Amino acid sequence: MTDTTRQDFRFFHRLRVRWAEVDMQRIVFNAHYLMYFDTAMTDYWRALALPYDTTMQTLGGELYVKKATVEFHASARADDQLEVALKCRRIGTSSLAFDGAIFRGNEHLISCELIYVFADPATQTSRPVPIGLRDIMVGYEAWEPMVRVELGTWQALGPAASQVRTEVFLEEQRIPVDMEWDEADESAVHALARNRLGLPVATGRLLQHAPGVSQIGRMAVNRLLRSAHVGRDVLQALMLAATQRGDHEVRLHAQRSAEGFYARLGFLPRGEPFEEAGIVHIEMAHPLKPGL
Numbered sequence: 001m002t003d004t005t006r007q008d009f010r011f012f013h014r015l016r017v018r019w020a021e022v023d024m025q026r027i028v029f030n031a032h033y034l035m036y037f038d039t040a041m042t043d044y045w046r047a048l049a050l051p052y053d054t055t056m057q058t059l060g061g062e063l064y065v066k067k068a069t070v071e072f073h074a075s076a077r078a079d080d081q082l083e084v085a086l087k088c089r090r091i092g093t094s095s096l097a098f099d100g101a102i103f104r105g106n107e108h109l110i111s112c113e114l115i116y117v118f119a120d121p122a123t124q125t126s127r128p129v130p131i132g133l134r135d136i137m138v139g140y141e142a143w144e145p146m147v148r149v150e151l152g153t154w155q156a157l158g159p160a161a162s163q164v165r166t167e168v169f170l171e172e173q174r175i176p177v178d179m180e181w182d183e184a185d186e187s188a189v190h191a192l193a194r195n196r197l198g199l200p201v202a203t204g205r206l207l208q209h210a211p212g213v214s215q216i217g218r219m220a221v222n223r224l225l226r227s228a229h230v231g232r233d234v235l236q237a238l239m240l241a242a243t244q245r246g247d248h249e250v251r252l253h254a255q256r257s258a259e260g261f262y263a264r265l266g267f268l269p270r271g272e273p274f275e276e277a278g279i280v281h282i283e284m285a286h287p288l289k290p291g292l
């Protein structure tokens with residue numbers, strides 16, 4: 001495994017070594033490396049667009065670590081910026097074998113092999129890895145997309161979109177029910193992202209604010225899948241729909257906490273912040289190029 005390079009991996013999880021994790025020689029205490037791999041594994045599920053608990057309930061099993069081996073080539077130090085790479089190398093009947101590597105820049109510090117067994121949580125007896133999960137993992141390692149965004153009417157996508165909006169806006173952000181649902185849903189173009197198990201994971205909607213000007217709203221991503229670019233995929237699908245219908249600008253009311261997300265995709269703030277549904281917002285806008 002010492003000849004492992006970054007090119008061997010699709011998945012990377014970034015972390016910075018904390019002072020509490022180093023020993024008196026200022027190098028990382030060896031037991032922490034397994035924790036780094038475990039933390040990265042949580043992020044790997046996110047990259048697959050699979051919220052772990054719901055996914056395991058849907059599949060009727062749980063993953064248990066059967067074996068973990070770590071090989072040390074060089075040490076990480078306090079304040080190092082590391083990347084933990086993971087790859088599903090082999091899927092057996094009921095086992096999943098992962099290769100892991102920790103890099104500091106291009107330098108390969110640590111190798112790891114993790115073997116998981118898919119098992120019945122009640123009896124802890126092994127079960128065959130479900131074909132759906134197998135396909136997703138093989139697809140991920142082959143660089144296939146992990147979510148599919150579809151556009152449609154409220155009639156078609158409303159039930160699934162409502163599920164995501166209820167979790168994010170009503171339960172998480174505690175927005176009053178009567179402010180969440182309005183008649184604009186009926187005329188809007190809705191975007192819905194589903195993961196490869198068919199579970200709805202993100203949504204957003206597109207309204208006509210004025211001739212030539214679109215308005216995007218109700219952007220919501222499953223809490224466990226944030227920062228895995230699902231929101232970006234939904235936003236871009238809505239912007240493309242706005243462009244294709246000939247609009248020259250798209251605007252939105254961004255919660256201030258989400259301003260950075262929209263700014264990353266080229267939206268610029270406009271005017272002064274204001275309050276909506278008890279949350280501070282700012283208007284942001286993005287020009288569209290017709291014909292794209």
Ligand SMILES: CC(C)(COP(=O)(O)OP(=O)(O)OC[C@H]1O[C@@H](n2cnc3c(N)ncnc32)[C@H](O)[C@@H]1OP(=O)(O)O)[C@@H](O)C(=O)NCCC(=O)NCCS
Pocket residue numbers: 168218219220221222225226227228229230231232233253254255257258259260261262264
């Ligand atoms: C805001 C939200 C839709 C973003 O979706 P997401 O899937 O987490 O975002 P993505 O992973 O697609 O982010 C794309 C980029 O923006 C960055 N980003 C995401 N959220 C950010 C934030 N709140 N502030 C700054 N940057 C952010 C990501 O790091 C990523 O950067 P990269 O391309 O350099 O990796 C999601 O966090 C969400 O549902 N929040 C709760 C509901 C909400 O606030 N909705 C917005 C109402 S206006």
